[in-house]
Amino acid sequence: MPTPPSANAPAVTDGGLFLGLISGTSADGIDAALVRFQPxxxxxxxRTYPLPAALREQVLALSQAEARISLDDVGRLDTRLGQAFAAVALQALQDAGVVAADVTAIGSHGQTLRHDPSGDAPFSQQFGDASVIAERTGITTVADFRRRDVAAGGHGAPLMPAFHAAVLRSGDEDRAVLNLGGIANLSLMPRAGAVRGFDTGPANGLMDAWCLEHRGQAYDRDAAFAREGRVDESLLAALLADPWFALPPPKSTGRDQFQLQWLRARLGGQSPADVQATLCELSAATVAGALRREMPGCARLIACGGGVHNPLLMQRLAARLPGVAVETTAAHGLDPDFIEAAGFAWLARETLAGRPGNLPSVTGARGPRILGAIHPA
Structure with missing residues (x-):
């Protein structure tokens, strides 16, 4: 059974090593980041380690809104993902030349299968049994970070704004951090005042799925597929007309909402390349529109996540945000591919130290909460 944060937690200081693990909305692999927080x-x-192909196919199939699964399959998938995360943790430590005894804790986000924070029975479900991770690695593992915030009336997402603010906020200018994973989310960090954050809609998820279906490739390398087409303005307008985009923060979403079925219901005979180009423009348009609306004085947009490697997406963001410096976290000494994994390492540290990990101004929760469950080594 998971241990509450207030009981039996190992001694923790702000020094030491922490390992963050996450498989994002795109389910393209497990990111591992070994992090030190002091000085x-x-x-x-x-490093990113691929999910076993059969496991990834099952995750992608089950993340669709109408997918069904038996309780037996639920249990097996949770265990198999836990085994995969444990194997990645051990391989990452070996590749980094670090022994398990030197790691204070693992912060594991797991793999989101469903995220529905609204209604009379809100929930967010991540798979990847943390007991398996702790047992196989011999390292205290903190996991299940979202559900306490949801229980407190929040969306349980996004959780990265607290980490972004801790490492990238400036007293000299209004900044935003943009995570371009399967879903895009913004962390708004004014020079003074509350940090806010929310999901803006699809980033890579729809583009990846469309590229896989039509090119057999997991993602659109160098935006080559999208560059073959042109933006279909009628399709873009139909996509932007989804009421979700007009909702005010706090808000969050996932693959169960923005997936190929959602796209197909709005298609009208466009070529595959034109659809890909339009999906790229959709990501840029929804991010830029949300930033202009919610932080019109933003001076700097700092991007991270897999989407920073899509040159067309980055170009379109800059074009839609004149007067805003658009860059990546690399300009601040942080690898953009591993910010989110580092963030879950940071959340594990906060949990073990008894500090809240959520921001109510972001998630809409009733107050600060210590997040996650501790699974002792």
Missing amino acids: KVQVLFG
């Missing part, structure tokens, strides 16, 4: 945040090692 400043340092990602000492970062």
Whole structure:
């Protein structure tokens, strides 16, 4: 059974090593980041390890809104993902030349299968049994970070704004951090006042799924597929007309909402390349529109996540945000591919130290909460 944060937690200081693990909405692999937080945040090692193909196919199939699964399959998938996360943790430590005894804790986000924070029975479900991770690695593992915030009336997402603010906020200018994973989310960090954050809609998830279906490739390398087409303005307008985009923060979403079925219901005979180009423009348009609306004085947009490697997406963001410096976390000494994994390492540290990990101004929760469950080594 998981241990509450207030009981039996190992001694923790702000020093030491922490390992963050996450498989994002795109389910393209498990990111591992070995992090030290003193004297400043340092990602000492970062690598993405592929999910076994059969496991990824099952995750992608089950993340669709109408997918069904038996209780037996639920249990097996949770265990198999836990085994995969444990194997990645051990391999990452070996590749980094670090022994398990030197790691204070693992912060594991797991793999989101469903996220529905609204209604009379809100929930957010991540798979990847943390007991399996703790047992196989011999390292205290903190996991299940979202559900306490949901229980407190929040969305349980996004959780990264607290980490972004801790490492990237400036007293000299209004900044925003943009995470371009399967879903895009913004962390708004004014020079003074509350940090806010929310999901803006699809980032890579729809583009990846469309590219896989039509090109057999997991993602659109160098935006080659999208560059073959042109933006279909009628399709873009139909996509932007979804009421979700007009909702005010706090708000969050996932693959169960923005997936190929959602796209197909709005198609009208466009070529596959034109659809890909339009999906890229959709990501840029929804991010830029949300930033202009919610932080019109933003001076700097700092991007991270897999989407920073899509040159067309980055170009379209800059074009839609004149007067805003658009850059990546690399300009601040942080590898953009491993910010989110580092963030879950940071959340594990906060949990073990008895500090809240959520921001009510972001998630809408009733107050600060210590997040996650501790699974002792």
